[in-house]
Amino acid sequence: MEMVIDGTWQAATEGETFAVLNPRDGSVVDHVPLAGPQDADRAIRAAETAMAGWRVTPMTERVAVQKACAQAMRDRAGEVGALLHAELGRPLMGCVGEILRSADLLDIYAEEGLRLVAEMPLGSAPGERIIVTRDPVGVVVAITPFNYPVTLLMFKLGAALIAGCAVVAKPSEDTPLSTLKLAEVFHDAGLPKGLFNVVTGKRALGEALVAHKIPRKIAFTGSVPAGKAIAAAAAGTMKRLTLELGGHSAAIVCADADIDKAAAAIARHGFANTGQFCYRVNRVYVERPVYDAFLRNLSDRASALTLAPAGGDGDLGPLVNEKILAVSERQVADARARGGRILTGGARPMGPGFAGGHYFPPTVVAETTPEMLLMREETFGPVIGVQPVDSAAEALRLANGSEFGLAGFVFTHDLGRGLALCEGLEAGSVWLNDIQRSSHHVPFGGVKQSGLGREKGRYGVEAYLEYKTMYLSWEVPA
Structure with a gap:
């Protein structure tokens, strides 16, 4: 499979690929592009262009598109799940279940978008008003691990899209195929091109994405050492961070x-x-x-x-x-x-x-x-x-x-x-007294070295928004 940049399948600039292996027997499932800094730049710039229109798209339209993507995930859960089964090795029904549950989270994020509001405090003087509103944070880089590649991507992608952001996703080198297929599913469902880009590669690609000047937020799930390295690199351009760094x-x-x-x-x-x-x-x-x-x-x-x-x-x-x-x-x-x-x-x-x-x-x-x-x-x-x-x-x-404190x-x-x-x-x-799956409606994340920030529900959407305060003045009729 090739990468998805600006809604089209694309090879790496240098033409290199690497193998995705089946962990059950070591056989090759497929090959994907070995992307580098030039590919990161192409994907990020495609996201920046696409976001210019998406951020001003009415929320009701964003919600309709996102719900269509969620339904498409359900309709094609067997197709995506089969790829996940091949690259991760988990039993097939568990893989299909991950796709279906991830679609539910996409719907929940969409519904939270309809609940976002601006505020107008009432304490202003005559002829003055203050509006507190929310803007999308900017282009988002989402870096996800192998273990639940679709679910953990939806933690980030679903919240970012409904907030008005565009995303460049880098899946784990062990399990990129399901994420690539998901991009196809979303574009077939009507997601505008450039909003969900998927680039495949290894550490050099991740470093290029984090260091790039355009993205305003990094959302990462992975190890503590990798999260610390991302946080240090992101500080150079003051990128916002959501880091879920594991637990014990x-x-x-x-x-x-x-x-x-x-x-x-x-x-x-x-x-x-x-x-x-x-x-x-x-x-x-x-x-x-x-x-x-x-x-x-x-x-x-x-x-x-x-x-x-x-x-x-x-x-x-x-x-x-x-x-x-x-x-x-x-x-x-x-x-x-x-x-x-x-x-x-x-x-x-x-x-x-x-x-x-x-x-x-x-x-x-x-x-x-x-x-x-x-x-x-x-x-x-x-x-x-x-x-x-x-x-x-x-x-x-x-x-x-x-x-740890997850x-x-x-x-x-x-x-x-x-x-x-x-x-x-x-x-x-x-x-x-029991252990259920973490709910899609409430915040998920850790304390201490288990990370920064929260995902899921309205808490996840808020992580992709910035407050903006607008001061308005006008002449009051005599």
């Missing part, structure tokens, strides 16, 4: 919790997408009276999950590449060396259907300690560490003893204790 989310299981429900929620959430998402449960702190019972329940649920081999079906797909897989292997080896007990999983499967892919089974590690890599560093894989604690207060201290989870029958723990957790989102 903790769950607290109190002695009075419903152990079956807690284990079910943690297994479902911690191993979804083979552990490849930012706000998954990475570590669990369990009060000692229920520690053994919780371990049995969680490990039974983990061992019941199946891996989907190349050409076969199962609950979980492979990890996206060897680098991501190596993190899980390294953390499990470190935990074992430090006295951790591997209850299930822990070793890379081999044999037919697995040998050529990046597979790692759902893994539960007991008797973990704060010194272990698993309890300190983001895994981004299907490994959960469990540590016994003597009190909820100790669990809270350990949960907060992290540089999500937290609490399980207890005592509502007062639960609310106190939720309020005490240093995290952008906290769940009590």
